[in-house]
Amino acid sequence: MKTVRKYGWMVVLIVALLSLPLVMFQHAEFAGTDDKAVSMVQGIDKSYKPWFEGVKLFDSPEIISTFFALQAAIGASVLGYYIGYSRGKQQNKKA
Amino acid sequence: MNHSIRKITLAGLLIMLLVPQSLYAMHIAEGFLPPQWCLLWYIVDIPFIIWGIRSIKEQVALNSKIKILLGVAGGFTFLLSALKLPSVTGSCSHMTGTGLGAILFGPATMSVLGLVVLLFQALLLAHGGITTLGANVCSMGICGTFLSWGIYRLFTKLKVNRSVTVFLATALGSLFTYCVTAFQLAAAFPGTNGSILVSFIKFISVFGITQLPLSVVEGFISVMVFNFIQSHNAEELTALHVSNQPE
Numbered sequence: 001m002k003t004v005r006k007y008g009w010m011v012v013l014i015v016a017l018l019s020l021p022l023v024m025f026q027h028a029e030f031a032g033t034d035d036k037a038v039s040m041v042q043g044i045d046k047s048y049k050p051w052f053e054g055v056k057l058f059d060s061p062e063i064i065s066t067f068f069a070l071q072a073a074i075g076a077s078v079l080g081y082y083i084g085y086s087r088g089k090q091q092n093k094k095a
Numbered sequence: 096m097n098h099s100i101r102k103i104t105l106a107g108l109l110i111m112l113l114v115p116q117s118l119y120a121m122h123i124a125e126g127f128l129p130p131q132w133c134l135l136w137y138i139v140d141i142p143f144i145i146w147g148i149r150s151i152k153e154q155v156a157l158n159s160k161i162k163i164l165l166g167v168a169g170g171f172t173f174l175l176s177a178l179k180l181p182s183v184t185g186s187c188s189h190m191t192g193t194g195l196g197a198i199l200f201g202p203a204t205m206s207v208l209g210l211v212v213l214l215f216q217a218l219l220l221a222h223g224g225i226t227t228l229g230a231n232v233c234s235m236g237i238c239g240t241f242l243s244w245g246i247y248r249l250f251t252k253l254k255v256n257r258s259v260t261v262f263l264a265t266a267l268g269s270l271f272t273y274c275v276t277a278f279q280l281a282a283a284f285p286g287t288n289g290s291i292l293v294s295f296i297k298f299i300s301v302f303g304i305t306q307l308p309l310s311v312v313e314g315f316i317s318v319m320v321f322n323f324i325q326s327h328n329a330e331e332l333t334a335l336h337v338s339n340q341p342e
Binding site for chain 2: 007010013014017018020021022024025028030040041044045048050051052053057058059064067068069071072074075076077078079082083085086087089090
């Protein structure tokens with residue numbers, strides 16, 4: 001309960017900040033912004049062409065989204081492990 | 096009700112007009128810095144990475160339990176930088192997650208963790224790039240983390256409330272990361288009259304506005320995680336000289 005009282009308003013604000021743009025721009029594509037770099041850089045220097053295509057191991061957007069999920073999952077697992085471990089340790093001390 | 100939605104939509108449209116090319120944020124894409132700039136940023140990074148590897152070794156030797164916190168800092172960065180979030184410009188960007196680690200371990204250690212995350216993203220996610228890795232490590236792993244760490248140290252000395260300090264340090268570090276990105280692009284692509292400033296304003300008006308609300312979100316999340324660490328690993332924080340000041 002203490003946690004809810006302490007952080008409740010933060011969580012509400014976070015949700016508000018992240019959902020506001022979705023309400024504001026219901027039909028925006030929220031573009032994967034890196035792709036649009038071309039237009040901005042080339043707006044300044046029309047002759048510029050990317051000089052390196054990169055060593056993308058995977059091209060499929062589906063596979064890439066899996067890796068994004070994997071990255072988040074790895075991060076969240078470590079955090080979850082730490083939080084659980086710390087809570088358990090604390091309870092052991094109390095007992 | 097309908098009226099207010101219309102107002103908000105109008106305001107949104109106005110912002111979009113003010114920021115006509117509001118669609119580029121996040122890291123610099125592969126091939127989008129000329130070779131000499133790629134090289135320059137790589138060279139800038141080298142001393143920090145060497146310093147970082149040394150400082151990780153020292154910190155782990157301090158106290159074996161610090162390893163778990165190192166994992167937390169890395170995991171936090173992994174999680175936060177994987178989430179592309181919508182922003183008020185109608186485009187999306189992501190948080191950095193490096194500010195929290197910078198407070199715990201200092202900027203040098205985080206430059207190494209930043210390198211790991213950015214390498215993962217460049218190779219597996221087609222996000223960022225190998226050629227621009229140097230520039231991206233510099234903005235996210237070095238400049239942003241140095242600012243976070245500096246603000247944390249300064250405000251702790253000034254005895255500002257701990258949560259406020261953590262919030263400002265992480266939020267401003269995240270925002271600053273993208274200011275540096277804007278600068279890196281502006282330096283490589285100055286305006287038609289050769290003015291870096293004109294170009295910088297163009298890039299920053301995009302990066303800054305897109306990142307602003309996300310920085311606030313990052314600040315809040317960092318405060319929650321930091322407070323948890325403080326109440327469960329106080330000893331380790333003292334060993335790292337993070338919390339030897341009164342609450």
